[in-house]
Amino acid sequence: MRSSHFPFSAIVGCDTEPLDDLGLSLVLTSVSPEIGGVLVRGEKGTAKSTAVRALASLLPPIDVHRGDRFSVDPADPGQHSPDGPFGPETPVESRPVRLVELPVGATEDRVLGSLHLEQALTRGQVAYEPGLLARAHRGLLYVDEVNLLHDHLVDLLLDAAATGRVTVERDGFSVEHTARFLLIGTMNPEEGELRPQLLDRFGLTVEIAAPTEPRARAEVVRRRMAYDTDPAGFAERYRETERALSARIAEARDALDRVRLSEAALLKIAEVCAAFEVDGLRADIVTARTAVAHAAWEGRTEVTRADIRRAATLSLPHRRRRNPFDAPGLDEELLDRVLGEEELPPDPPEPSGPDGGDDPVDTPPEGDGAPDAEGPEPTEGPADGPIGEETGPEPETIPEPAPHEPVGEDRPDSESRPSAAPLPTAKAAAPYRPRTFTVRGTGEGADGRRSRAIGTRGRRVGASRPGPGRGSSLHLVETVRAAASRPGEGERIRLRPEDLRVAIREGRESNLVLFCVDASGSMAARKRMTEVKTAILSLLLDAYRRRDKVGLITFRGSTAELTLPPTRSVDVAAVRLDEMPAGGRTPLAEGLLEAARVVRRERLRDARLRPLLVVVTDGRATGGRGAVGRALDAADHVAGLGVTTVVVDSESGPLRLGLAATLAARLDADHLPVGEVDADALSDAVRERAA
Incomplete structure (x- = not known):
């Protein structure tokens, strides 16, 4: 058994009995593909991809009709191939199980299949070129960084996983074929979570991390270096172990x-x-x-x-x-x-005797109406009350969480405080449905669900020559029109490469939602901070659903801090928000300038990712003489970057200065009281005023 991949049985954790969670989950879903696949979650560098690629070489080969690109099972009369029909005289051959990798940046045409351009342009024939889902039938479909998969590809996977079939209706042809595959995904949770609909389609999930024991880490390095030095020789040492493992999988399938x-x-x-x-x-x-x-x-x-x-x-x-x-x-x-x-307990025996009887179970030997002797006592186990409910004095034994350590307690503004009490860390309430904020104009960013953009998804608004950011699906009508408009060709149309036109589509993109949050003493009132954190948590949940990137800046004392660098993991952002203390002065200028630095840096990394800045503050700037002027100058600087900004005004009480509204005017931003972030509350207020 030769393989170009690292041997499965050579992976630390998959070389012992019992197998670790990663090895066992991959083996079990191979034994019973109806389980539904595996999602492997873990930090980078933990052999996720190595284990998945090594699994394919262990699976038994499959039988297919010769020349069948869709790999239907010859023994299953219910499967029909678009390349068929195949009769009894068609040769049947055996081939290894395919491992098909689905790139996160793949196009819909590549996944589903599309028009065969060469035959269409040279022979004038409409022919179908199978996609990745057709190639993965009866094999493994592997998606690395599955949490970064674009939404339109997630929808395709959901449809195929739910129905086991793929239907393609486009470009003048209609094709339907079977697509049953073992879906395996790997992801790093720090890069963002997976859509719940797709998450539920994975039968098993495994959380893995690098070993902490030095000997285990050293063994991993030793084996990896040995494989890189001599891949063939290293695989040869594990050949018998691989054969035994493959035979055991086949035996378990049969059993x-x-x-x-x-x-x-x-x-x-x-x-x-x-x-x-x-x-x-x-x-x-x-x-x-x-x-x-x-x-x-x-x-x-x-x-x-x-x-x-x-x-x-x-x-x-x-x-x-x-x-x-x-x-x-x-x-x-x-x-x-x-x-x-x-x-x-074993199942009761089947009733026996000439009449069999009407009662499928035996009568209890003691008394009429006696309780089932085999069942648990009413007072034991969790079945007595609501399942999972704690009883007894357990809550009293739970230790209180340790107070959050003050941030920057060695700074002058915190040293001057006589009390050593920890800064307040108010918790957010349950999130609600927030208003939808979008970036102005039309972008060209990655597919998402927030702002308008020109991309590969959405309604068709035009056509252009192929190029970066100009779509990928062929616009057949415009292609023929371009060829027909060329002068001097006579009546016959000849298609040339320069005649190709692709569709321009207008859809939605994902954005960078950057929160700049005032955590100063003016925000330290617990009720107000709870309201602010609830609003931010609601906006974070909205960003998660819209597949946005998020970042968190907090400012208090004398400086601003990038608490969370831009990431797609809103879980981490929610944790940082929950732990955010409040107190000290209000360095508003420093917070805005830090936001400007983050925006400039992210534009260098990805010029297409447009930012949406959400500034949460009451507008008060403290920290010495000239603090207000510096804050307004910083606002002018941010406005000069052309960033779409929303100022969420946290000011409360009967006496309001309206400083946040002034700040919003200098930022060229939308101004919104914190209570109006809730879309439902705003709708109720509008209805009350209209009445």
Whole structure:
């Protein structure tokens, strides 16, 4: 067995028994592809991609019709290939399972398939060129950095995963083909989270991190260097181990139908899923399939408590999250309480005898109406009350969180305070639906859901020659029109490369939403800070849904700080916001100048990513003589950058100075009281005034 990839059994964690979470999840979904694939979450440099690429060489080969580009199963009469029909005389050949990689920047035509341009232009024939989903049928579809996948590609994957088919209606042809594949995605959570709809389509999820034990780290480096020095020789040393692992996967596949999922095991799976309050029933189905696959992998013929526990740790962590700011993970103590300590009881025997009887179970031996002796006592386990509810004096034993350390306590403005009490860290309330803010004008950024942009998605507004940022789908009518308009060709139209035209589409783009938040003493009133944090948290959730990049700047004391560099991980932004203290002076000028520096730096990194600056302040600038003037000069500087800005006015109370409105005028920004960030509250206020 030759492979150009790093051997699967040579990966630290996949070379021991039992396998670690990463190795086991990949193996189980290979044993039972109906599980639905694997999402691997972890920091960079943790062998995510290495493990996925090594898996393909372990899978048994598949049979296909010779010349069939869609890889339908010859043994399945229900599968039909657009290249068919294939009769009994068509040769059948065996080939390895394909590992198809879907780039995050792929176009829709490349994923679904498109018109075969060469045949259309040279022969005048309409022919279909299969896409990546057709190539991945009965194989592995691997998406590295799946959380960065554009929304339109996510929609295509959702449709294919839900139906198992791909339908293409475009450019004068109609094609439908089967597309069942094992979806494997890897991602770094620091770059942003995954859309909940796609997250739920992954059967299993694994959270991995680099080993902290020095010997394990040294072994990883040793093996990697040995492979890079001599890939063929390194793979040869693991050939027998790879063969044994591949044979075990094939044996487990064959044993799947012989594994018995008892009624007690199925009920226990339902109890576990209910205890963790998962949405829908897909979690129950995936957990059951995973438990059966785990039993087959371990050589058992019946699902046990250990199989259910192992399956739940892989299938439930990503399904119990309630919103994008919750931390992933599974409460294993709750899982053990629900599972109990006793092994699952066997199913009652089938009724026997000549008449069989009407009652499928035996009558209890003691007394009429006696409770089931096999069931748990009413007072034991979590089944007595709401599943997962804590009882007893447990809340009193939970330690209080440590107070947040003051930021910059060695600065002059904080040294002058006689009290050593920690700065207040008010918490945000539940987020609401905020108003939608957009960047002015029309951009050319990556596909998103916020501001107007010219790109590859949306309504067709024109055509142009191919080029960067000018779309990718062929505009056939405009191509023919360009060829026909060339003088001196006579009546016959000849297509040339310079005649090609692509569609220009107007859709929506993602933006950089940069928050510049006043965390000074004038904002330190707990009620006001709670209101401000709730508004920012709501805007962060909106940015998550619109696939934006976010950054957070806070200013207090004498300086401003880039608390969170621009990232797509709004989870991290929410944590930083929650920990943000308040107190000290108001260096408004420093906050605006720091925002200007961040904007300039991000424009150098990506000129197409347009920023939306959200300044949250009451407009007061303190910090010595001339603080107000410096703040207004800084506002003029930011306005000169042409940045779309929104000033969220946090001023409250009966006496208001209106300084935030003055600041908004100098920034050429929209001015909005913090209470009007809530779209529903604003709508109610408008309706009340109209009445």
